[in-house]
Amino acid sequence: MHKNPFQGSVSFDNIGFAWVAIFLVISLEGWSDIMHYTQDAHSFWNWIYFVLLIVIGAFFMINLCLVVIATQFAETKRRETERIRQERKRMQSCASLTSSEQGANASSKNGGNDSVYAALVKMIAHFSRRGKPR
Numbered sequence: 001m002h003k004n005p006f007q008g009s010v011s012f013d014n015i016g017f018a019w020v021a022i023f024l025v026i027s028l029e030g031w032s033d034i035m036h037y038t039q040d041a042h043s044f045w046n047w048i049y050f051v052l053l054i055v056i057g058a059f060f061m062i063n064l065c066l067v068v069i070a071t072q073f074a075e076t077k078r079r080e081t082e083r084i085r086q087e088r089k090r091m092q093s094c095a096s097l098t099s100s101e102q103g104a105n106a107s108s109k110n111g112g113n114d115s116v117y118a119a120l121v122k123m124i125a126h127f128s129r130r131g132k133p134r
Contacts, residue, residue, distance in 0.1 A: 010034055025050060026057035 004011040010024065011017045025031040035050040 010037070012038075022053065022057070025053050026061065028054070028058055 004013070004017075010021050012021060021034055025034055031050065031054065035047060038046045038050075
């Protein structure tokens with residue numbers, strides 16, 4: 001009685017083993033051994049099936065999968081970049097509003113003498129309030 005190659009894991013005896021064999025051929029891992037075993041068991045003309053499977057499966061389908069992954073990565077990168085830009089814009093607008101309010105309050109309170117010091121203290125207080133857990 002003959003055993004299937006690769007400890008019985010590569011065969012076309014059932015659908016599970018057939019999918020494993022087709023995956024091995026598409027991934028180009030040991031496909032020539034599988035082709036030779038199939039030719040020995042069935043017919044010399046099985047090489048047409050394997051060549052078509054490699055051309056369509058390996059080159060076309062793998063490239064198609066890579067294109068889908070690259071497109072999804074580019075879309076995610078675009079969304080993240082846009083989100084970061086909006087966050088920076090929001091932070092800059094908050095910072096500019098805070099600094100203009102601090103400058104106006106300090107100049108009105110102290111007559112403009114120590115506005116830099118007051119703005120620095122208010123900025124530190126603002127960031128310490130933002131850092132506290134809610």
